[in-house]
Amino acid sequence: MPSWELEYEAKAQGYQAICGCDEAGAGPLAGRVYAAAVILPDGLELPWLDDSKKVTEKRREMLYSQIIALAVAWSVAWLEPKEIDEIDILNSRIKAMQLAIDALEPKADFALVDGNRDHGSRCSIVASHKLVVKGDHLSMSIAAASILAKVSRDRYMVKMAELYPQYEFERHKGYGTRRHYELLREHGASPIHRRTFLKKL
Secondary structure, three states, rough: OOOOHHHHHHHHOOOOEEEEEEEEOOOOOEOOOOEEEEEOOOOOOOOOOOOHHHHHHHHHHHHHHHHHHHOEEEEEEEEHHHHHHHHHHHHHHHHHHOOOOHHOOOOOOOEEEEEOOOEEEOOEEEOOOEEEEOOOHHHHHHHHHHHHHHHHHHHHHHHHHHOOOOHHHHHHOOOOOOOHHHHHHOOOOOOOOOOHHOOOO
C-alpha cells in the first residue's frame, strides 16, 4: 500500500511542495494518453487509495472526487492520438506528465514520477524529480495521480464510445482486446485510433 515515506524523504532534502505524477493509457490502440499531477496535504489518509489498476471502478470514482476536493493542487493533461503517432508513446507519456506538473497551481518544487524513464528522444521531465518504479503502489501522491489520470481517461473513452459506437470503447477503453481487434477488422480505424499501434491488423 502507498505511504508518505517518499514525500517525507523529499521534505527532508528541503523541498516544500511535492507532487506525485503518473500517466494512464500508454498501451491502448485508441484514444489519448493522460497524465495527472497531485500535491496532497501532508499526511492525508484516503481509504482504498492504491495503484488505480488495483482499485474497483466505483472506488476510483469516489477517490477521484475526494482527491480533487482535498488536494492542495491537482491537474490533468493529455496528448491526442495524432501527436502520439507523430512523436511516439514514450515521448507522449513524458510530455503529458511534464504538462501536468507545469499546470499545477500552486506549483510543485519537486515531483515523484512513476516509472523508470524520464526522457525520450524528444521530450523529458525538466522539473526537479525522482523516478519511482511502481510508484503508484509506494507513494500516496503518485497513487492519487494514478487515480485522476485513469478516471479522466476512462470518462473520455466513454464519450468516444458515444461518438463511435461501432467500436464498443465503453467496454475495453481502447485496449487491444480480442473483441476490439474484431471490430477494427470489421470497421477499419476510427479518427481516434493510433495508426502506429495497428501493425497487427
